[in-house]
């Protein structure tokens with residue numbers, strides 16, 4: 001009767017079905033009684049109104065029965081909710097980070113992904129964090145919805161029971177692109193998961209460096225890397241203090257990498273052409289990188305020894 005997408009579906013759907021059932025029962029019987037009374041006690045059939053006062057039995061009944069019913073509704077809701085806050089100790093641990101406007105999932109070993117991939121039939125516990133504002137972590141198919149709160153850590157857990165892709169939504173209005181804050185939970189067989197996680201790249205330790213962020217935003221890493229290998233342009237690694245051969249106005253010369261060389265390379269890329277690299281490939285960033293950002297870039301490149 002219920003889907004098996006997660007271990008919480010049955011509890012939540014059962015509570016929902018029972019409450020809808022009770023509501024429907026009262027909707028139908030109350031409306032029915034009302035219609036019956038309208039006909040039965042119509043003015044023509046029943047010209048003289050009569051007051052009925054103080055029927056203790058009736059009052060006791062309409063207090064007791066609804067009280068039992070709402071307490072029962074509370075009870076089944078409570079029963080469905082409690083297991084959601086009791087993650088098993090051996091659950092697989094993943095951290096989900098909400099940021100304007102995307103999710104990032106961190107797996108053991110400092111590996112990151114932007115889709116949440118998990119093995120079927122295994123308990124996963126997801127620590128929920130936010131780096132900026134309130135976000136939501138809602139997987140309707142799993143009947144899960146938790147807030148991601150900056151400063152205060154939250155969590156959720158579940159056991160996925162069906163293979164496939166399931167929508168993950170941010171359910172807390174979090175700014176301009178809130179509507180695009182959407183991702184996927186992909187449930188796969190365990191061996192497929194192990195293979196996937198083995199190939200997942202490790203998080204770049206520099207990703208939070210302000211200079212790195214400026215360069216990422218400006219697309220520098222399309223042509224440069226930080227690891228020492230050549231791409232379209234030279235690597236950023238070890239520029240500072242190194243002897244660099246350049247062509248300046250068609251004349252070969254040597255200089256020592258420093259702040260002013262980095263600045264010239266970014267504002268006037270065709271002035272000192274790095275030896276062995278083509279000119280006119282890199283454009284000038286004079287208009288898009290200001291002096292403050294330049295400082296951040298220089299500070300960051302300095303750390304790449």
Ligand SMILES: [Cu+2]
Nearest residue numbers: 135170174181
């Ligand atoms: Cu959000």
